[in-house]
Amino acid sequence: MKRNMIFTLLAFLCFLLQSTLLKKISFGGITPNLMVILISSVGFMKGRKAGLTIGFFCGILQDIFFGDVIGFYSLLYLYIGFGNGIFRKYFYPEDIRMPIALIAISDFTYSLLCYILQFLLNAKFNFGFYLKDIILPQMVYTIIVTIAVYPLILMLHKKLETQEKRSEKKFV
Amino acid sequence: MSPIIKRKGEKFTIPSKYLLLILTILCCILMVITFTTNLFRGPLNALAGYIVVPFQEGITNVAGWMGDRTDELEQLREVLKINQELQDKVDALTIENTKLQQEKYELNYLRELFELYDNYEQYEKTGARVIARESGNWYHSFTINKGYDDGLRLDNNVLAGGGLVGRITNIGPNWATVTSIIDDDANVSGMILATSDNLIVSGDLQLMSTGNIRFQQLVDSSNKVVAGDKVVTSMISDKYLPGILIGYISSIEKDSNNLTKSGYLTPLVDFEHVEEVLVILENKEIGGE
Numbered sequence: 001m002k003r004n005m006i007f008t009l010l011a012f013l014c015f016l017l018q019s020t021l022l023k024k025i026s027f028g029g030i031t032p033n034l035m036v037i038l039i040s041s042v043g044f045m046k047g048r049k050a051g052l053t054i055g056f057f058c059g060i061l062q063d064i065f066f067g068d069v070i071g072f073y074s075l076l077y078l079y080i081g082f083g084n085g086i087f088r089k090y091f092y093p094e095d096i097r098m099p100i101a102l103i104a105i106s107d108f109t110y111s112l113l114c115y116i117l118q119f120l121l122n123a124k125f126n127f128g129f130y131l132k133d134i135i136l137p138q139m140v141y142t143i144i145v146t147i148a149v150y151p152l153i154l155m156l157h158k159k160l161e162t163q164e165k166r167s168e169k170k171f172v
Numbered sequence: 173m174s175p176i177i178k179r180k181g182e183k184f185t186i187p188s189k190y191l192l193l194i195l196t197i198l199c200c201i202l203m204v205i206t207f208t209t210n211l212f213r214g215p216l217n218a219l220a221g222y223i224v225v226p227f228q229e230g231i232t233n234v235a236g237w238m239g240d241r242t243d244e245l246e247q248l249r250e251v252l253k254i255n256q257e258l259q260d261k262v263d264a265l266t267i268e269n270t271k272l273q274q275e276k277y278e279l280n281y282l283r284e285l286f287e288l289y290d291n292y293e294q295y296e297k298t299g300a301r302v303i304a305r306e307s308g309n310w311y312h313s314f315t316i317n318k319g320y321d322d323g324l325r326l327d328n329n330v331l332a333g334g335g336l337v338g339r340i341t342n343i344g345p346n347w348a349t350v351t352s353i354i355d356d357d358a359n360v361s362g363m364i365l366a367t368s369d370n371l372i373v374s375g376d377l378q379l380m381s382t383g384n385i386r387f388q389q390l391v392d393s394s395n396k397v398v399a400g401d402k403v404v405t406s407m408i409s410d411k412y413l414p415g416i417l418i419g420y421i422s423s424i425e426k427d428s429n430n431l432t433k434s435g436y437l438t439p440l441v442d443f444e445h446v447e448e449v450l451v452i453l454e455n456k457e458i459g460g461e
Contacts, residue, residue, distance in 0.1 A: 012224075015224070015307065016224065016227050016228060016231060016304075017231070018307040019228060019304035019305055019306070019307045019315070020228050020231040020232045020235060020303070020304050020305075021231055021235050023304075023305040024235050024239065028381065029309070029380070029381060029444070030309050031307070031308075031309060033308070035307070047188070048188035048192070049185075049186075049188040049191055052188065052191060052192055052195060053191075056195050056199075059199075061220075061224070062307055062308075064216050064217065064220045065220065065224070065304070065307075065315060065342075065349060066306045066307060066308070066311065066313060066349065068357075069202075069203045069206045069207060070202045070203065070205075070206045070212055070216070071198075071199040071200065071201075071202035071203035071206065072199075072203060074195075074199045074202070075196065075199040075200075075203075078192070078195055078196065078199065079192075082188070082192050085188065114308065114310055115310075118310065119310075119356070119377075122356075124356075124377075126378065129378050130377075133378075133381070134309050134310065134377075138309050
């Protein structure tokens, strides 16, 4: 319960920061995708269900404010959260390579799907431009931000984990 | 990780596969509903407005304030130097001003002839601040801090610095989302001020960083349109009020069909740094609603 509340607040915070502060510190008009970092981390830390729930929540927020159709971004983030959840069994807190790889892949997939569903189907075939100017810069920027943000999420995760274990012991 | 295993202490759990399926179906239903009706926009927008907008406003204010302070320190030295130069310029400009005053009378007369007399200065407008921008990198829209409680409506035209920014595409009680004309989805019907030839201005993500917008389908049979001509919103646009300045033509070339022309125009508004906007409270009246 506490975990859910904390992650809901975190998702909320990510959305706020992404639409305000991060827009001010963007490089060349490209902003990192904080929400993918959060969704993907929650996914491989807590499993499929937590991942898809937080994905859905983040997506809905983005849909309401900036989406044409409600449900589009929710669907994308939903599957990103679920997909990352599959990798929970390979997750070790000490290892930072796998999280970064997963977040990078998630961000790339997200952008690619955005391109295919919103631009390619709109007869914009210049994939090279979109890859070079939007998808890759966004991925690189997201990875850089991940290196700064990921330890914080991990710390929070560990803290919650120990607390939950303690309360579980009480029940037994 | 079999979904059947339940942890102790949890009373009821849905396996993640089913939850995924349920939410997927829910999303699809939501998409279909928003495509066909307007059912969700009202209540969802209202709810989001009360929860999210105050925070966005706060963060933008703080970030803006801090940015301003750092800028001020940086600029102070520069400003002192520039001040000196400007002083000299003032003298030169005073002379020029007298000259221009005379030309203004001529302009007023020409304007009357041109029937552009009632341009957009007469519309009722309200100011608003930009509090958030589109969170991804694909589109160019932003949120402003006024909504239908302040008298704004869907499709209200939005200006900044005298030029067209876009129109309201989504609205809540205390916020509204403005889709700008450089957005990849946006198409504006415009016309050349000098010749009244119509054209279509379409936003393009590929051109966003260059600061230009593409225009096309300009029928200019008399070959009068040249780079530098003013482009305003046309009379036949169904969302935009006529006569709002969009920008200036920067390059123009003939299409391969030899009938129409296309090219690029430089918008009047600096879309990267839009912070305050003016919203025109009137919508264009079109028959046959």
